[in-house]
Amino acid sequence: MWIDIAQTVLDGLMVGGLYATVAVGVTLVFGIMGILNFAHGQMVMLGAYIAFFCVTAGLGFWAGLLLAMGGMALFGLILERLIFRHTLTDHMTGLTVSLGVIMVVENLAAAVFTPDHRTFDPPLTGSFQLAGMTLSSQRVLVLVLVLVLVAGFYLFLQKTRFGKAIRAMGQNRTGAALVGVQITHVTAWVFVLGSAMAGAAGVLYGSLFAITPYMAAGPLMKGFILTVLGGLGSVPGAVLAGFLLGLAESFGSRYLSASFRDGYGFILMIVTLLYFPRGLFGARGKARV
Numbered sequence: 231m232w233i234d235i236a237q238t239v240l241d242g243l244m245v246g247g248l249y250a251t252v253a254v255g256v257t258l259v260f261g262i263m264g265i266l267n268f269a270h271g272q273m274v275m276l277g278a279y280i281a282f283f284c285v286t287a288g289l290g291f292w293a294g295l296l297l298a299m300g301g302m303a304l305f306g307l308i309l310e311r312l313i314f315r316h317t318l319t320d321h322m323t324g325l326t327v328s329l330g331v332i333m334v335v336e337n338l339a340a341a342v343f344t345p346d347h348r349t350f351d352p353p354l355t356g357s358f359q360l361a362g363m364t365l366s367s368q369r370v371l372v373l374v375l376v377l378v379l380v381a382g383f384y385l386f387l388q389k390t391r392f393g394k395a396i397r398a399m400g401q402n403r404t405g406a407a408l409v410g411v412q413i414t415h416v417t418a419w420v421f422v423l424g425s426a427m428a429g430a431a432g433v434l435y436g437s438l439f440a441i442t443p444y445m446a447a448g449p450l451m452k453g454f455i456l457t458v459l460g461g462l463g464s465v466p467g468a469v470l471a472g473f474l475l476g477l478a479e480s481f482g483s484r485y486l487s488a489s490f491r492d493g494y495g496f497i498l499m500i501v502t503l504l505y506f507p508r509g510l511f512g513a514r515g516k517a518r519v
Contacts, residue, residue, distance in 0.1 A: 243473055244372060248376065248431065250469045251434060253456035255423075255426075275336075275446040276429070277428060281295065282294075282436060292353070295430060298430065301429060302429030306424060307418060307422050352371075354368045354370075399413065479492075
């Protein structure tokens, strides 16, 4: 029994780490900047396709990861420059435009890549035994990569001058501008960082699940759930919420119903917000990173 529970916990943490990678990007753009970029899920999808073509072309998984992050960072910069920079003061317009971007990117992907499911060989295959538990080698690698990415991202926000500028903007945009922070410059780089994380999440998703032009809805939905659940603008909150969601889905699927898997996240969000209205790490009047 205890081995079964431990196996369920590890499975939940592995999937939860994947959710956390998506949520960090959403938290940065939505929670800190207040920009509703619903095209974030499409960036995850495009990142997965970049990895697929890199692996099938013989460049390998690691080249795919780097190119996906770089490609989506560039795509995010283009979106910010051409679209979202002009909607900062009108969130409804930004929301409407991002929905349009979803339709354009998704249909272009379907036309170019076809709706067929694609998969690529992960860098690690098979499984291994640990204390009586069977662990997927690739899922363990995904969890390790998630922890490295999230830890590096968090240290960047906490220790670098540019990270401190982002945090200052999240707390008080006007005050940050008064002390010399270049708002438009920082906003562009927030999009770049958030989009790069989306690209990385897409590669990790693609190493575990099938890739299609319509795969973006799941990561996007869960990214926004975790952003709210963890507290708007809180990177630690988004990561913790990601692991909690992974555990909820893992235990719910194993002991209750696997067909209700996507519903557990909404139940967790509802229950949490009843007791923590601003999320697990939310703070009134400012964003916490």
